[in-house]
Amino acid sequence: MLVTISSQPERPKWLRAPAPVGENYRELKDLITRLRLHTVCESAACPNVGECWNRRTATFMILGNVCTRRCGFCAVQKGAPLPVDYDEPRRVAEACVMLGLRYAVITSVNRDDRKDGGAELFALTISAIRERISGCKVEVLIPDFQGSHSAMNIVMNAHPDVLNHNTETVPRLYRQVRLGARYERSLDVLRYAKQVRPRIPTKSGLMLGLGETEREVLEVMLDLRGHYVDILTLGQYLRPSQKHLPVLRYIPQQEFYQYKKAGEEMGFAHIEAGPLVRSSYHADSSRESAAAIHSCTH
Numbered sequence: 001m002l003v004t005i006s007s008q009p010e011r012p013k014w015l016r017a018p019a020p021v022g023e024n025y026r027e028l029k030d031l032i033t034r035l036r037l038h039t040v041c042e043s044a045a046c047p048n049v050g051e052c053w054n055r056r057t058a059t060f061m062i063l064g065n066v067c068t069r070r071c072g073f074c075a076v077q078k079g080a081p082l083p084v085d086y087d088e089p090r091r092v093a094e095a096c097v098m099l100g101l102r103y104a105v106i107t108s109v110n111r112d113d114r115k116d117g118g119a120e121l122f123a124l125t126i127s128a129i130r131e132r133i134s135g136c137k138v139e140v141l142i143p144d145f146q147g148s149h150s151a152m153n154i155v156m157n158a159h160p161d162v163l164n165h166n167t168e169t170v171p172r173l174y175r176q177v178r179l180g181a182r183y184e185r186s187l188d189v190l191r192y193a194k195q196v197r198p199r200i201p202t203k204s205g206l207m208l209g210l211g212e213t214e215r216e217v218l219e220v221m222l223d224l225r226g227h228y229v230d231i232l233t234l235g236q237y238l239r240p241s242q243k244h245l246p247v248l249r250y251i252p253q254q255e256f257y258q259y260k261k262a263g264e265e266m267g268f269a270h271i272e273a274g275p276l277v278r279s280s281y282h283a284d285s286s287r288e289s290a291a292a293i294h295s296c297t298h
Helices: 022-036 051-053 088-099 119-132 149-156 173-178 183-194 214-226 253-266 286-297
Strands: 059-062 103-107 137-141 162-165 203-210 230-238 270-273
Touching: 051 214, 059 088, 088 119, 088 270, 103 119, 119 137, 119 149, 119 286, 149 183, 173 214, 183 203, 183 214, 203 214, 214 230, 214 253, 230 253, 253 270
Parallel strands: 059 103, 103 137, 137 162, 162 203, 203 230, 230 270
Antiparallel strands: none
């Protein structure tokens, strides 16, 4: 499944993230450990973990720490998942309270072992956070639930403030990058979210540097706008280990700027584009949350 290339482009010196150190970082790490929670920041080896945790923000990963799919880009552990922990939503809400969050981002591993794909726990987590923190916005970054509309209904009926589902790459590369996923299915997830809850902003993201062409990226962006996606994130793919897909190209900042400009012309309400941008990067910022929630719901 994975491609191994002996000679890869050298990682640019400017493409470096701050080391994960600092008082807030240590405090958040202790909190996550004590509450027995997982974050995509650690499990997926996100390069921004130091910056985000020092800002006291994190993307909580529910439904355990083992994924039922084997995507070629992802560092999350793969295999047979543990039973669903129904106390997890309470602990996520407690962490949000202790961090004083006004904007929480919740994601999960794929749980293809469950009929609803884990949708029930997303809904329970949204409710648990809102019960503990009045006015806290909740963004959910969901898997595709194997295309189940009934699972989507469970999540959408919990009224997340932003519904995020990543397209990740261009259709041609799906068999390498997103094993077990289908491009058309991901587009349907985003379309159906808008169909059932038109006022909830939708969001998607792409990793660049896996061998896609500029034309393919622009075509995916047009597809996303054609399915009424409001927010887009574009970032550089960084190889988590030698076992994962190689980086074929490092995208210069100017190219990210050109994609951002093109996306604005297509009508996206907000775009984050840059080498270290990730799906939930700065999701709590006033700039993105305002663009997402206010411009799309009024």
